[in-house]
Amino acid sequence: MNAQDYKSDQYVRWCPGCGDHAALNCLHKAMAELGVPPHEIAVISGIGCSSRLPYYMNTYGFHTIHGRAAAIATGVKTARPDLSVWVVTGDGDCLAIGGNHFIHAIRRNVNLNIALFNNKIYGLTKGQYSPTSERGFVSKSSPFGTVEDPFIPAELVFGARGNFFARAIDTDLANTTSLFVAAARHKGAAVVEVLVNCVIFNDGTHRAIIDREFRAERTIFLRHGEKMLFGKDNEKGLVLEGLKLRAVTVGKDGYTLNDILVHDAHEADLTLHLMLGLMKGDLPLALGVIRDVDTPCYDEAVTEQIEQIRTVNPVRTLQEFLMKGEVWKVG
Amino acid sequence: MAERTKVTILEKVVVRFSGDSGDGMQLSGSIFSNLSAIFGNEISTFPDFPAEIRAPQGSLSGVSGFQVHIGSRKIFTPGDKADVLVAMNPAALKVNVKFLRPTTIILIDTDSFRKNDLEKAQFLTEDPFKELGLTTQQIVAAPITSLVKDGLAEFGLDNKTAIRCKNMFALGLVCWLFERPLEEAVHLLENKFAKKPLLVRANIKALTDGYNYGNNIQASVSTYRIEGKQVEPGYYTDVNGNKALAYGLIAAAEKASVKLFLGSYPITPATDILHELAARKELGVKGLQFEDEIAGVCTAIGASFAGALGVTSTSGPGLALKSEAIGLAVMAELPLVVVDVQRGGPSTGLPTKSEQTDLMQALYGRNGESPAVVIASSTPTDCFEAAFWAGKLAMEYMTPVILLSDSFIANGSSAWKIPNLDDYPAIKPHYVDAYIGDQVWKAYRRDPETLVRYWAVPSVEGFAHRIGGLEKDYTTSAISTDPVNHQRMVTTRQEKIDRIADHIPPLEVIGDMDAELLIIGWGGTYGHLYETMEGLQELGRKVAFAHFRFINPLPSNTEDILKRFDKTVVVEQNNGQFANYLRSKIAGFNPHRFNRVKGQPFMVSRLIEELSKL
Structure with missing residues (x-):
């Protein structure tokens, strides 16, 4: 399989320069790497720019209604656990109108791969603030700035008891691809937040963090089992002091490499994962797989329960079932 | 068994079991309906739960009921009014007054008709029957609670569990009233409490005691007999x-x-x-x-x-x-x-x-x-x-x-x-x-x-x-x-x-093909409309009835049928939604309408009265 096998014949209609193009290419590549045949994959989306994505896949696809992709995908996966099911959604679709389905799909731990394209804006409706827009954000629907705080997707996922969360940036193709692969390999609900740029309505929203000029200083790519190092020459690292994370320079102020934390994505306790997911300001934005913990997933559990009951109850047809109840014979 | 003095053979009869939420009336009712069905009667039942989650004991809002309509001919509805009412407390009596006929037999537990029970049901005097104007009904009054307690003394049950069996005593009384043999009821109880043999024995004892009590006191009420009818052979369930x-x-x-x-x-x-x-x-x-x-x-x-x-x-x-x-x-x-x-x-x-x-x-x-x-x-x-x-x-x-x-x-x-x-x-x-x-x-x-x-x-x-x-x-x-x-x-x-x-199957018309009036309905009112048609026919009217299962699309013969009758009436529990829909689909169709939105099933007697005016 190669990436071409997962592309449909449809013309991709996103604006030139939109971050969704890159994310789409990464998804094609990730699927090729995973090697699941296109006809065994279902890609489910809601409404919004990013939710057009299923039309550009050569898989089974369902472009549904606003906010409901997680619920519809839950139905697909629960009915057919053998399928590889992806959800493609945006910050408005997923975290505003679809917030309820999103948190419950995560809490239930349905084995879905959820690609959350976060551009912090409503693009398809031409520029309103979204639930991830920063406080004070000026948009057509908030002409004097918003007076509300945004969701941080990682925090919401952990609050909903999620066990896989990764963060990627649209321009980093190799890492975005590898994070999609990691999400697919995780058993259970897996969320990959891709920071994408809306070139028309919110151009450069992530630039202050991810621009090549200072990306090394302002982000950290976490890898399981490796030291939490960042900076141009990996000279900086994260340490835990009291109940707070701190960014330090190795060899400065008495800090040595031994003091730097080692990332354990498989740790069940989510305290540190939450702190990593929330990092901003003086601390670098965390990219990579922040949490990846195996727990039983819903769709399999539903099937297992049925199988278990069928081992002790031999009834298989409605007629047999009805005849075993309180029945009387006439004539 | 002693010979009964007054036995009325009826085609159908309505029994309403009623009491406090905790009195187990749903169980008495469902067992009675099941054993009637096994006996070969037609049955239709309806439970009437209190709207409140847990109303105070003995209060009017805590009354729970179960109505059973049994008959030797086709039965479609749980019936309008009760021929027999079991009222386990004064609240049950009061709440059900609207379902009584002048000839209704009322079974009561006198142990729960004391002064404070009457107060809980907001009676002002000590004679609830007089207060409610119930002068012609026949009352069978039995101290059910104390009879059950005495009867179960040998079982060593705690007081609460013993008293709970009073619903079976009441059921026994009803079985006596209808000359229903107890074997099937015993069998149903054995299934119901299969995992609790002591409860099975206690409930059967209470049931039998109730039956024997009726037999022994020879209460001078008219009893009913509903003959079993020939139903289609096969296996049945409720x-x-x-x-x-x-x-x-x-x-x-x-x-x-x-x-x-x-x-x-x-x-x-x-x-x-x-x-x-x-x-x-x-x-x-x-x-x-x-x-x-x-x-x-x-x-x-x-x-x-x-x-x-x-x-x-x-x-x-x-x-x-x-x-x-x-x-x-x-x-x-x-x-x-x-x-x-x-x-x-x-x-x-x-x-x-x-x-x-x-x-x-x-x-x-x-x-x-x-x-x-x-x-x-x-x-x-x-x-x-x-x-x-x-x-x-x-x-x-x-x-x-x-x-x-x-x-x-x-x-x-x-x-x-x-x-x-x-x-x-x-x-x-x-x-x-x-x-x-x-x-x-x-x-x-x-x-x-x-x-x-x-x-x-x-x-x-x-x-x-x-x-x-x-x-x-x-x-x-x-x-x-x-x-x-x-x-x-x-x-x-x-x-x-x-x-x-x-x-899809075509629309069927039943009743008189040369009818002067076609009753039109859809959905859950079928039984009431069917019985209304029968009632009007008994009054000498020529009536037909068409009931819709398929609404969109309508069966292809709908227009033919509706236009075959000069006078039509659409009867529904809304403000005329189906009538309007039919009018939008069939040019020139202009039916009479009968609409009620009370949240209650139709009363067949009322429908007969209203439709006979058309």
Whole structure:
């Protein structure tokens, strides 16, 4: 399989320069790497720019209604656990109108791969603030700035008891691809937040963090089992002091490499994962797989329960079932 | 047994068991109805639960009832008024006064008719009968509580458990009144408490004591005898509408060899469908509760996309929440069954009461031109048939089907002959392997005759496709905003539903073919309307009756039938929704209307009175 096998014949209609193009290419590549045949994959989306994505896949696809992709995908996966099911959604679709389905799909731990394209804006409706827009954000629907705080997707996922969360940036193709692969390999609900740029309505929203000029200083790519190092020459690292994370320079102020934390994505306790997911300001934005913990997933559990009951109850047809109840014979 | 002095042989009789929520009247009632059914009577029952979650003991709002209508001829409704009332406390007596006839026999437990019991039921005097103006009714007064306590002394039960058996004493008295042998009741109790042998013995003792008490005191009341009748041979069970509906869905899935998937959210009065399907794991049913009504329907749509029969069950407020998703299923042309067990509305309305007020919502409650199949079940056991049809039409015509039931038939029950699925029509889902066009298959290619698109279930190689809520091109199945194409697709979606009329049974008329009046109904009022027709015929009127199961599309002979009769009346529990709908479909049709929206079942006697004026 190669990436071409997962592309449909449809013309991709996103604006030139939109971050969704890159994310789409990464998804094609990730699927090729995973090697699941296109006809065994279902890609489910809601409404919004990013939710057009299923039309550009050569898989089974369902472009549904606003906010409901997680619920519809839950139905697909629960009915057919053998399928590889992806959800493609945006910050408005997923975290505003679809917030309820999103948190419950995560809490239930349905084995879905959820690609959350976060551009912090409503693009398809031409520029309103979204639930991830920063406080004070000026948009057509908030002409004097918003007076509300945004969701941080990682925090919401952990609050909903999620066990896989990764963060990627649209321009980093190799890492975005590898994070999609990691999400697919995780058993259970897996969320990959891709920071994408809306070139028309919110151009450069992530630039202050991810621009090549200072990306090394302002982000950290976490890898399981490796030291939490960042900076141009990996000279900086994260340490835990009291109940707070701190960014330090190795060899400065008495800090040595031994003091730097080692990332354990498989740790069940989510305290540190939450702190990593929330990092901003003086601390670098965390990219990579922040949490990846195996727990039983819903769709399999539903099937297992049925199988278990069928081992002790031999009834298989409605007629047999009805005849075993309180029945009387006439004539 | 001593000879009875006064035995009246009746064709039908109504017994109402009534008491405090904790008095176990539902159990007495259901056992009595079951043993009557086993005896060969026709039965129809209806439970009347208090609206409050836990009302104070002995209070008017805490009264729980169970009405049983039994007869030697066809019975369709639980009956208007009671021939026998069991009133375990004064509150039960007071609440049920409106259901009494001048000749009703009232059985009471004198131990719970003391001064403070009367006060709890807000009686002002010490003679509740006089206070309620009950002068002609026959009273059988027995100190049931103390007789039960004494009778069970040898069992060593605690006081509370012993007193709980008084519902069986009352049942024993009723059995005596109807000369019902106790063997079947004993058998039913043995099944009910199979895991608690001591309780079985205690309940049987109380039952027998009640029976013997009636026999020994030779109460000078007229007793009733309802002869068993010749019913169709077969195996029977007792079923309520919600259970029958759940079984009908299972039957449809079984017949079509697909998996049944229910996505649901608890809502009165539909929740029992979720309960039943959640329990049927041995049959491979995935009956699941989700986070809200919208998730219920969306998971069902997802399951259908993945190749299962997706079903969601709800009541009116939930149907409103599901509207957008049902529109998606219309657009995506996927099988979907949406069950709406109607209750009193609007808004939260009367959650435990019954109406037919969601018809317009089912037909039109979506954005855009969004045609869906709408069908309605007419009796508790007909819920099975209607659900089977809903599943069949959904899978064969790739469409959402809205199945309307209502609180009355959902909770009402009757004896049901266990169906043999071999007697039911085949269900052939419209799978893509039946596609025979010469062009390459696309998602919206249609069967030229039925206009139905094909169901391409994921994991079949060569059929990966994308569908969704956006309008698609008739030919290429790609997204399209072309105006001519949109018109064509709108027309096609409507035409697809309209053509189903050629594949459903025709509308039947019963009664007098030369009738001066045709009664028209739909849904859960069938029994009342049938008995109304009979009642009018007994008055010498020539009356016919046409009841609709298929509402959209209407059966193809609908216009012929409705225009055959000079005078027609549409009777429904709303402000005339079906009458208006028929008028919109049949030019020149102008029926009389009888509409009541009280949340209560019709009273047959009242309907006879009103319709005889026409």
